Amino acid sequence: MVGSVGNGLADLANGAVRVNGAGKAAALAEPLPMELEQPEAVAAAMAGEGAGKREIVMGRNVHTSCFAVKEPDADDEETGEREATMASVLALYRRSLVERTKHHLGYPYNLDFDYGALAQLQHFSINNLGDPFIESNYGVHSRQFEVGVLDWFARLWGLEKDEYWGYITNCGTEGNLHGILVGREVFPDGILYASRESHYSVFKAARMYRMECVKIDTLMSGEIDCADFQRKILQNRDKPAIINVNIGTTVKGAVDDLDLVIKTLEESGFKDRFYIHCDGALFGLMIPFVKKAPKVSFKKPIGSVSVSGHKFVGCPMPCGIQITRLEHINALSSNVEYLASRDATIMGSRNGHAPIFLWYTLNRKGYRGFQKEVQKCLRNAHYLKDRLRESGIGAMLNELSSTVVFERPKDEEFVRRWQLACEGNIAHVVVMPSVNIDKLDYFLNELVEKRATWYQDGISRPPCIAKDVGVENCLCGLHK
Amino acid sequence: MVGSVGNGLADLANGAVRVNGAGKAAALAEPLPMELEQPEAVAAAMAGEGAGKREIVMGRNVHTSCFAVKEPDADDEETGEREATMASVLALYRRSLVERTKHHLGYPYNLDFDYGALAQLQHFSINNLGDPFIESNYGVHSRQFEVGVLDWFARLWGLEKDEYWGYITNCGTEGNLHGILVGREVFPDGILYASRESHYSVFKAARMYRMECVKIDTLMSGEIDCADFQRKILQNRDKPAIINVNIGTTVKGAVDDLDLVIKTLEESGFKDRFYIHCDGALFGLMIPFVKKAPKVSFKKPIGSVSVSGHKFVGCPMPCGIQITRLEHINALSSNVEYLASRDATIMGSRNGHAPIFLWYTLNRKGYRGFQKEVQKCLRNAHYLKDRLRESGIGAMLNELSSTVVFERPKDEEFVRRWQLACEGNIAHVVVMPSVNIDKLDYFLNELVEKRATWYQDGISRPPCIAKDVGVENCLCGLHK
Numbered sequence: 001m002v003g004s005v006g007n008g009l010a011d012l013a014n015g016a017v018r019v020n021g022a023g024k025a026a027a028l029a030e031p032l033p034m035e036l037e038q039p040e041a042v043a044a045a046m047a048g049e050g051a052g053k054r055e056i057v058m059g060r061n062v063h064t065s066c067f068a069v070k071e072p073d074a075d076d077e078e079t080g081e082r083e084a085t086m087a088s089v090l091a092l093y094r095r096s097l098v099e100r101t102k103h104h105l106g107y108p109y110n111l112d113f114d115y116g117a118l119a120q121l122q123h124f125s126i127n128n129l130g131d132p133f134i135e136s137n138y139g140v141h142s143r144q145f146e147v148g149v150l151d152w153f154a155r156l157w158g159l160e161k162d163e164y165w166g167y168i169t170n171c172g173t174e175g176n177l178h179g180i181l182v183g184r185e186v187f188p189d190g191i192l193y194a195s196r197e198s199h200y201s202v203f204k205a206a207r208m209y210r211m212e213c214v215k216i217d218t219l220m221s222g223e224i225d226c227a228d229f230q231r232k233i234l235q236n237r238d239k240p241a242i243i244n245v246n247i248g249t250t251v252k253g254a255v256d257d258l259d260l261v262i263k264t265l266e267e268s269g270f271k272d273r274f275y276i277h278c279d280g281a282l283f284g285l286m287i288p289f290v291k292k293a294p295k296v297s298f299k300k301p302i303g304s305v306s307v308s309g310h311k312f313v314g315c316p317m318p319c320g321i322q323i324t325r326l327e328h329i330n331a332l333s334s335n336v337e338y339l340a341s342r343d344a345t346i347m348g349s350r351n352g353h354a355p356i357f358l359w360y361t362l363n364r365k366g367y368r369g370f371q372k373e374v375q376k377c378l379r380n381a382h383y384l385k386d387r388l389r390e391s392g393i394g395a396m397l398n399e400l401s402s403t404v405v406f407e408r409p410k411d412e413e414f415v416r417r418w419q420l421a422c423e424g425n426i427a428h429v430v431v432m433p434s435v436n437i438d439k440l441d442y443f444l445n446e447l448v449e450k451r452a453t454w455y456q457d458g459i460s461r462p463p464c465i466a467k468d469v470g471v472e473n474c475l476c477g478l479h480k
Numbered sequence: 481m482v483g484s485v486g487n488g489l490a491d492l493a494n495g496a497v498r499v500n501g502a503g504k505a506a507a508l509a510e511p512l513p514m515e516l517e518q519p520e521a522v523a524a525a526m527a528g529e530g531a532g533k534r535e536i537v538m539g540r541n542v543h544t545s546c547f548a549v550k551e552p553d554a555d556d557e558e559t560g561e562r563e564a565t566m567a568s569v570l571a572l573y574r575r576s577l578v579e580r581t582k583h584h585l586g587y588p589y590n591l592d593f594d595y596g597a598l599a600q601l602q603h604f605s606i607n608n609l610g611d612p613f614i615e616s617n618y619g620v621h622s623r624q625f626e627v628g629v630l631d632w633f634a635r636l637w638g639l640e641k642d643e644y645w646g647y648i649t650n651c652g653t654e655g656n657l658h659g660i661l662v663g664r665e666v667f668p669d670g671i672l673y674a675s676r677e678s679h680y681s682v683f684k685a686a687r688m689y690r691m692e693c694v695k696i697d698t699l700m701s702g703e704i705d706c707a708d709f710q711r712k713i714l715q716n717r718d719k720p721a722i723i724n725v726n727i728g729t730t731v732k733g734a735v736d737d738l739d740l741v742i743k744t745l746e747e748s749g750f751k752d753r754f755y756i757h758c759d760g761a762l763f764g765l766m767i768p769f770v771k772k773a774p775k776v777s778f779k780k781p782i783g784s785v786s787v788s789g790h791k792f793v794g795c796p797m798p799c800g801i802q803i804t805r806l807e808h809i810n811a812l813s814s815n816v817e818y819l820a821s822r823d824a825t826i827m828g829s830r831n832g833h834a835p836i837f838l839w840y841t842l843n844r845k846g847y848r849g850f851q852k853e854v855q856k857c858l859r860n861a862h863y864l865k866d867r868l869r870e871s872g873i874g875a876m877l878n879e880l881s882s883t884v885v886f887e888r889p890k891d892e893e894f895v896r897r898w899q900l901a902c903e904g905n906i907a908h909v910v911v912m913p914s915v916n917i918d919k920l921d922y923f924l925n926e927l928v929e930k931r932a933t934w935y936q937d938g939i940s941r942p943p944c945i946a947k948d949v950g951v952e953n954c955l956c957g958l959h960k
């Protein structure tokens with residue numbers, strides 16, 4: 001195998017790109033210069049994800065070590081070698097996935113699933129075109145599973161089968177894009193309100209949809225500050241309100257007080273002039289199983305709820321569930337004869353495998369299974385928070401959450417190794433079903449050990465995180 | 481296994497929904513009424529897709545026979561039975577997929593692929609968060625493969641590695657949504673122009689993005705009518721133009737004349753005040769391999785190209801490739817510390833499996849492999865058109881296309897059996913690599929045989945399709 005680890009920009013700069021083309025390819029409509037470069041050392045490419053290579057570069061096209069596509073040689077004898085190379089790339093890639101999966105703590109993904117029984121379906125191009133409830137002419141779909149899953153979620157959130165509409169989305173972002181779009185179609189001149197700790201897709205939606213958007217302050221916990229919310233809606237009395245309510249914020253896992261949001265709206269004279277979208281990306285599926293938690297339910301005047309499927313449920317690829325009131329969908333629908341289907345989704349073609357993954361897990365675990373897992377996650381999150389604080393590390397855990405926020409580790413290499421999500425001086429671990437006590441101990445021991453070396457000189461000190469999590473949760477030199 | 485085939489609305493109406501809950505579930509935070517219904521006869525549910533059940537119903541929530549999620553019984557002994565039932569549902573579902581895959585002609589999906597070597601990766605939650613070119617902290621990703629695939633496509637369309645930006649999307653619709661959004665960010669007051677035969681996602685984008693949108697007439701072939709285009713841009717001289725150019729329309733496979741569109745813009749005084757998005761959902765990947773075809777290339781003043789990955793390439797789930805100029809992306813980007821990544825994608829979380837499927841096929845087939853397949857498809861499409869016309873059935877095939885348009889079969893059951901996409905009096909077959917001569921013969925023989933019975937009474941007659949495909953392609957009583 002000739003070639004070097006592909007580094008696009010460097011190769012171009014060095015004039016080192018090998019071209020396979022014109023001569024051999026006389027039969028082609030137009031010869032395409034095609035690189036022969038292929039990772040010589042796959043392991044090195046994997047290691048290319050290591051420290052020092054990551055940087056946020058605006059407006060530059062940074063090619064990290066990638067696996068270039070290699071044009072097959074005209075000589076068929078090489079096919080065997082080619083297949084072997086691809087197999088070895090994949091085997092090494094798989095090994096890196098195992099390693100990376102083992103050291104994952106920062107993102108709210110349940111990495112613990114076994115969909116072996118569904119591998120047989122990978123041979124099919126399963127596509128749920130258009131509306132889940134209306135057959136299209138394309139027969140290779142999984143609507144039977146999709147609707148089963150949607151029924152389960154609609155019921156979880158208090159809507160009957162003939163009252164809801166929904167679909168399986170590609171991710172939490174699509175759920176937010178859909179919910180906010182429905183809100184805008186219901187109230188075309190509505191203003192979008194969202195707390196500043198809302199997921200960035202909410203603000204992306206405002207920009208995409210050309211909606212006026214007002215950011216609301218948050219409490220220390222990360223919840224929306226309803227006093228600030230009231231001030232701001234009163235300044236815009238004349239326009240309807242479209243509100244994004246967070247059922248678990250991205251960074252702190254804070255749950256906005258839905259009942260207080262509704263009360264604030266009603267007391268401010270908005271009555272029927274509001275639309276609430278609940279972004280339940282992570283917690284939308286956990287909160288129904290938490291005792292004493294406020295209820296997310298369509299029995300209350302909300303318009304839509306979205307939740308991710310690859311987070312608490314666990315799924316090989318991102319996906320989500322979007323549920324809204326059937327009455328809202330007519331505002332959004334347009335009939336498209338081509339598909340023999342109306343289309344009220346954002347994406348017209350939709351992954352038909354995701355609903356089967358979800359259906360499979362819901363059937364296997366059921367309500368009781370999820371409840372057990374939620375309880376385990378909450379217990380383990382408390383364990384992590386307690387042990388962090390025992391070790392002198394500032395940490396916060398919201399009551400309804402399994403997201404433990406703590407002092408950002410000083411060493412970026414450590415952050416990357418454990419795949420922690422960070423913001424300013426804080427980092428977080430989201431305790432998912434795949435995160436057990438053993439894994440937490442492994443992490444904690446490593447953190448405590450490393451931390452001793454980071455601050456051993458006595459000069460550099462752990463950051464103060466009082467402004468992020470409150471004085472009572474900070475254990476810096478000042479607040480200990 | 482108790483229960484009946486789940487028909488949600490009917491069950492609710494009959495009060496026949498069995499509830500499993502309150503009593504047993506005292507330990508739950510809140511008992512969720514959970515149905516026990518489960519398909520008794522899975523085959524019947526599969527048959528539930530049969531004729532007569534399909535209808536376009538606006539504003540009603542039509543539950544076709546779905547596989548309801550069944551709450552596991554508290555009694556663990558049932559686990560074995562439960563697993564067996566799920567396995568049998570899946571086995572029967574798989575059988576229906578095999579059958580439906582065999583009788584598929586109408587949608588532009590290549591159903592012929594073998595990704596067995598990638599089944600090992602289904603155990604991982606692979607998520608390419610944010611930008612493909614910038615590492616996020618989440619380590620279980622496939623950017624190495626994604627960037628390799630993007631490089632291949634950028635090169636195919638004439639952009640160097642340091643000149644382009646792109647990502648693997650969830651489908652052709654996301655590509656159009658992205659391309660048009662980039663256009664709008666470059667020209668915030670631009671008007672969107674698209675031929676009336678453009679994919680419906682283009683008009684959806686206009687509505688989502690609150691853009692003024694002008695529909696352009698088409699020629700009989702389905703191509704954009706540049707005379708009408710010129711008239712309409714001249715009426716709106718003061719505003720920049722954002723144009724969707726179709727590289728293969730959905731229904732007729734027509735390729736808009738990109739060079740003529742550019743010439744029209746320049747002659748009408750638009751010079752630098754335009755942005756062209758090329759919707760190459762199907763043909764974006766075929767056209768580079770068609771001799772004498774006009775070139776889609778960034779050497780021309782275009783802004784973005786999108787193509788679907790599940791169409792000509794073939795992929796278990798919908799996906800697509802979006803390529804644009806790097807300089808345009810800064811307009812769209814915003815830095816998001818949470819992901820340690822800027823985010824210029826529509827969906828923040830992205831399916832990490834799709835790039836690996838694409839990478840695998842590109843490597844195996846290469847430029848030459850695709851060229852052979854394109855040529856085979858074009859040959860087979862000609863064969864189909866010729867045989868249809870020999871049989872007295874009106875049909876049209878655009879020069880650069882493998883989409884054969886013909887008289888809509890009278891019987892909806894037949895249309896469904898072969899999964900034909902229809903519009904008004906016409907239907908089409910898209911000849912993909914998975915459609916060989918044997919399959920076409922099978923279809924043709926059945927069509928000719930059935931057709932003889934549809935029109936044997938001498939009273940009903942085949943529809944005239946002259947207004948859809950031109951007098952010269954119609955073989956109705958009047959135009960024979």
